[in-house]
Amino acid sequence: MSIHNKKLFLLCLATLAGLFVLQFLLSDYLVLAFTRILILAVFAMGYNVLMGYTGLVSLGHAMFFGAGVYGAGLSSYYLGVSLPVAFLAGILAAIVLSFLIGLLALRTQTVSFMIVTLMFSQAAFLLILYFSEFTGGDQGLTLPTSARSFSLFGLEVDMTSDVARYNLALTVFGVVLLGLFAFTQGPVGRLLVAVRENEDRTRMLGFDTYAIKLLAFTVSGGISGVAGALYGLMFGYIGSAFAEFKISIEALLFTLVGGPGTLLGPLVGTGLMTLLFDRLSGVTTAYLIVIGALLIVVTLWFPTGILGTLRDRWLPWLK
Amino acid sequence: MDIVPYLLLATLEGLVQASVLMLTALGLSLVFGVMRVVNVSHGEFFMLGAVAAWVCANLIPGPPYVPFIAALLIAPVFVGALAWAADWAILKRINYNPEATIVSTIGLMYIIQQMTLITFGPDAQAVDAPFYYTVRFPWFGYSGYKFFIIAVAFVLVGGLLYLLRHSKVGLFMRATQFDKETAQNFGIPVTKVYSGVFAVGAMLAAIGGVLVVPSQQAHYLMGHDPLLLSFVVVIVGGLGSIPGTIAAAILIGMSDGLLSVFFSPTLAKIFSTLLVALVLVFRPQGLFGKAGR
Amino acid sequence: MAEVVLLKTKGLTRHFGGLKAVENVDFQIKEGEIRAIIGPNGAGKSTFVNLLSGRIKATSGSVEFAGEDISRMPAHKRVRKGIAYTFQITNIYGSMSVLENICVAVHNRLRPSLLSRNHVSEVDIEAEAAEAAKTVGLGDRLEEVAGTLAYGHQRLLEVAMGLALQPKLLILDEPTQGLSDSEIANFKEVVREVNKTTTVLLIEHNMDVVMTLAEQITVMERGTVLAEGTPDAIMNNAAVQAAYLGASA
């Protein structure tokens, strides 16, 4: 499959190399900021699988991010499993949840689909609060010091070290990026786009579009869970704030700005927006106004986002 | 406490909730019914109504009923104008695309919320009721103003229904709802109907906000719960169906009151959000609607 | 040609509310045939073929295909059984290239399972897709974006996608609508070519196309079959003339 779209493949490799070099160039703080950006970009990339490639706008991805956070965090907190195992538990939780929610939500379309995902996500958020004895509720749980380092294949990783954190985030980001390259640029990716462009036609070419959408939904939710699990373990804290509505909106915003249906769009969107908010918080308290205004501006004038615009104009392979 | 006063209280509270809900949810339902879009910033129009009532109470002198009545007139006009402007500036330009509308009204929601935070401040503010009167039952007392809320809401909803059924404007709206293209061919100014409906929907929410604020408080985040409950009502009642919305408002308002009395309110909320999701999945026409079309 | 019945319906019925769009239709098509369905607007032709393809669920009645009852089969499975359907209104992937459009169709046939891998490579898929494009005369436009094609070419692409499925039965819903005379001539050639390997069911308004292509014609009116026979027999059928002329007058 990699014979397809070689240019994009090279760009992905260049991006990863660039991100690796970045840690030697940036100030300490920006390295920390980029650690966060990489994790959130993974989240947005997961969201993009569904929204960008398959054309399904979900308002409930916070629940999959949250499933990753809690699946990983709770298994580390209560069962004391090692971090790699907790990480996998988080991903598994997100995959199972997204599969089940997908089964139901995909029976609906467009507006109903948005509301259904929103409502399931709200219910998940409320459940976290309701079982606060176990989940820590809004106050959350702080992971013990023993959960701040791990060794894998003889490699000792200290989660409190900035260098280790950055490179760990970059590794996960890289794996997801290349995995998604194979997924979206190959025949399956073509099917996702086929569903987005014309679901009826795709069905009449003999595809079970429900199954395709369910696959996209589960992959999307699973990757969101990867980001959530990494975020929870990396920062050693889990809390209901990670399953809030705002988290879903951030994924939507990052994807919209960067360019839905482009592989690298979510990274661009996440990077730009995170840095923008970071700078804004020194200038104005109302960073949510900026989110609001951007949501409107992007839908009005920029519906294909930054990379989407580049793609439509000059670089058709950027997808 | 015995079960009788318990139920009486739950019923009264349910009725009050149902009344306010009826107004806000009708706004949302009207917009969805005619325009086929979901307005996520609807709860903020409700909040703006409440804040407008507080502003009136602070600026207009006289006994409490004077600013209250002023607010009942001013708040809907102000909020309606704002909604009309939003329709002109945003919704019209994205051609009422359902998904783009949701995204951009989420944006609008944040903007209104934060602008209110900046101007109105983070504190909850109380507004005097137009009159104070406590109805004393043998077991407990109950605010007379809340009976007033019920009365006003029912009068307004009745008036609205009458208008929809018997006026030219109502006819235009129903025609547009039924089939946009045909309506256009019959010379109905569809774009004007859209702007009007969006404004009227917001005005209904604003009136709900004004009515509620003397019994509660104005706060910049207060739009969230009414939005959620209105969603529940509109969806359970069947998207776009006015009688369904009214029936669902009463059902949800009453049962929310009862559920929260007997169960944890968080559990009640979980229940209602899941209800919305499952109704949409398994009975998209709503609990009261008929299948088909 | 072998006289094998490819598709058979019994009492096929579909009501929309009070409207009887298709009412109790018994219908057969033999393997290798080119069959046309004609009838005035609203006669239920499109609904009928949609019942065959599974896009619309029947109210009652049964559909049998290649000896198997497919009445309850969802549309995409019927496609896999060999019933291909091309849309009345052009229905392609506008943002994809011609080749990619056809690839989606070939993909289904060569690699039916979504997740499991088999040995069919992307190269094979593309080769077959290019072949199908060539058959309809789009061989030199593989990289063009489908949405930018001329209308006639879009119709041909639509047919190519149907062909790429290598169906046993190809249903064409008003394929020549909006085509120029020269395009129609070319189209007739394409259908003849296709018919060498596939049974063709055609809904068509253009009588010239019907008369030159079809071996058998089925006439529908108000949801029922009014008449059936060879082109000559249909031309001379009084009831058909009444219904048809009456309707188009």
Place this chain on the structure above:
Amino acid sequence: MNTIGTKKNLTLPRRSLLKGMAAAGTVLAAPGIIGRAVAQSGDVIKLGAPFHRTGIGAAYGRWYERTALAAVKLINEQGGINGLPVELIIEDDGTDPKRGVEAVEKFSAEHKVDAIFGHLFSHVSAASAPRAGELKMPYFLCSEAHSLAAGAFNRYVFQPSISDVKSQVSSMAPWITDNLGKKVTMIYPDYAFGYDHRDNLRAAVEAQGGEIVGDIAIPPTETSYTRYLPRIPLNTEVIYHVLVGPGVLTFVKELGEHLGSQRPEIFGFIDSLEAVSFDIPQLAYLEGTHFWEAMPRYAQPNQTSFDKFYREKVGVDANGASVDDPKSVATFSHMFSVWETLFAMKKAMEMADYKGPKQKIAMLEAMESITGFEESNEFPQGRKIFNGKMHQSFAQQNISKVVDGKLKVVHTVSPEDTLYPDEADYTKMSF
């Protein structure tokens, strides 16, 4: 089909927009890169203050900021700390745990502050405290959460001014059971902060031979309370309420309507009514009820000169409202912790002759060696005992009665009576 991502109705000239975006990107990145070059200074003490400017804590955040600015101004007027001027850097954390952590990282890595202080809401501090420890950043809480004293955090985290909930509640309970009644109904918010009250009050009341007869948890977003009120058992002698959030006035009003004149005693935590004026008709029902206050909002007849000095510097009048706007009421029982924390930090820095981050450990050890603070201009709330092992202060507490729409202190609990056995020893942890 989704059209957000695929629609092509662009009307703006894209080329110029893209250029603008690229330019914006450079600008965004610039401060951080420059920050790397100029970060080393050492001739100033930088303090990072992540305040709740927005979100549910915004009412508190506003006053925390005002108090911090006043205290820093005073410190600088008095010659700074060890001769170095103090620079205050404020970031908004949105009362959000995620952003709280981001703020801690930003203070540590970009602003390179000497210490961070000022987090109040417990979910924000629960997320931020571990990260502060990992970044080896001194982190001072201005919060009532019990987590620190319970040993959940690390050696870098301190709470030198305000008492934790456990200490507050358990020192109030004997007075409640002795003076108001032994059958208590609790009304509290349905989240972590409320649970702290629920658990500690139950234990404390039962220890006094009292009984919790009703237990009503209310979601923090609730706006109407009438339907919860029937759950107050008829044999209730005291209603204990601690509610935060926008609906408190409504709660009081509805309580009044519901119970009428035959009400039981009512005891509330002032958290319910921080930043809310008392002399409004909606609160008339509270006349004659009692409140816990960390620091009396209304200047008392025996007002200390310290209290007077503090109010003057922060700009708060004798009614606990802003001198510029009598309608703007302070979060008086919490914001003193910002003031006092700054002076506690100053004291520790002076003890360690602190000049820069290299002496961080010495400063923290100095902090741990402190045993208490005397009532003074620097500590206007009152005398306090500091437990260096738990990193927690124990301060005097007040019980006030609402008389003529004002809070009048009727009982004071000395710091000694708020102590409980040690639950943690941070000095045994490594730095």
